[in-house]
Amino acid sequence: MNITTLAFFLLSFIAVGSAIMMITSKSPVHSVLWLIVVFFSISGHYILLNAQFLAVVNIIVYAGAIMVLFLFVVMLMNLNAETEPIKNYRLQLIGVLAGGALLLVLISAIMRIDVEQVVQMKTGDAGLIKVLGMTLFKNYILPFEISSVLFLSAMIGAVIIGKKD
Amino acid sequence: MFLTIDLAFIIEKLILIVVVVSASLVIAMYATFAERKVAAILQDRRGPNRAGPFGLLQPLADGIKLFFKEEIIPNFSSKALFIxxxxxxxxxxxxxxxxxxxxxxxxxxxxxxxxxxxxxNIGILYVFGVVSLGVYGIMIGSWASNNKFSLLGGLRAASQIISYELAMGISLIALLMITGSLSLKEMVLQQQAGHWNIIYQPLGFLIFLICAFAECNRTPFDLPEAENELIGGYHTEYSSMKLGFYLFSEYINMFISSVIMATLFFGGYDMPFVNEASFSPNMAALIGIAALMGKVVMFLFFFMWVRWTIPRFRYDQLMHLGWRILIPLALFNMLATGGVILYFHK
Structure with missing residues (x-):
């Protein structure tokens, strides 16, 4: 067992463990914090796959921005384990159905994986920023530009909404 | 279990980590002292001068005082998150x-x-990622305090840091278009060979500087701890060394952002008008560290100078500056940089 395998098992353990903690913890704020731990361990997995850019962008976007907003909203709503109403039977049933459907999809995806194709640990260069940039700006320039215009318009939209005095 | 580890490499890096972290801590310690001295000079006072020669042991005395203060953890707080x-x-x-x-x-x-x-090879993105995580310490602490003033301070900090991160990121993109590399080492080497990036990116530097002030929660952007409206802001409920950690982390942030600004825009460890290659490697490294520290001290002084000169913004002014002035300016800067690069085929 080399150090990469060890890191893989450690990260997987943290990811799965904190995902379970996120679902089972009563307080929404704790759930958000556990989810942040999940994002960190997934970023660790990206680094093991030599996808440093993906790893750091995952942290900047998800852990650094989106989860801050989640935390912001949860803190403002002041949700507590004591005040949280117990969900009724029908909602619980719908939740189980939706979760089960997702599980089905995931299992069917995992079943189709080609086990012969080994994951490239530490060696692949698909995630390096140079390769990624070349692919984005050569093969996928149009979708890339369209999505960047979308982001820009979202940003300007935020400014305009803020301007409404 | 068999682990293949280059032992000398690990030891070398461990020593380097210990040296760098403890050096940052010591510099931040003396930054608190310098802050009080600079404030004293600007207000025509003497400043701390009792502990040791010229008051040089003052930070030590402050630290010992904080350690011996009573530790108070509020009853209704969530204890783990509070710590x-x-x-x-x-x-x-x-x-x-x-x-x-x-x-x-x-x-x-x-x-x-x-x-x-x-x-x-993603150095600058790593810095950006860690900076964007900096808000969690404040938010978690403020929420765990179970105090309305703390929570308000924490929310202010979060919205402020998110807003200014955007302008900071866009100003960095313009810089990256010039350097063509995300590695900080590579950037320093480029600046050592050519000109400092401040010449190409004056507007980008100005935006970055303002955003750095906001990210460090420094005056005029210290709304999260505005004492006349929020008591102590996010650290109202904190006492003893936990309070010390919050106050101290602000100085470390200041030190680190000074280093980042020096590295990105002012040539890092490059000593101007000196050819490093003419010295022995150890001597050149020493000169380089001295040059970097000199630049950092100037930035730290600037941080303090501004704090004791400019009053605090109102909250809507802060958001106005971030969203309606800095972001359009940063976008313009990015566009102009792109245009110039395209025109000169650089």
């Missing part, structure tokens, strides 16, 4: 130092030791 808050603030403050090139390499015991803990 996690200041710990995270400190951790994220120190973590950035990992990718900063503190100097070129030194030659010891027949080994070339690079004065940078990790030269990763």
């Amino acid at each position: 996690l808050g200041p710990a995270l603030a400190m951790l994220t403050a120190v973590m950035t130092s990992a990718v900063i090139p503190w100097g070129d390499k030194v030659h010891f015991f027949g080994r070339d030791i690079s004065l940078q803990i990790a030269d990763i």
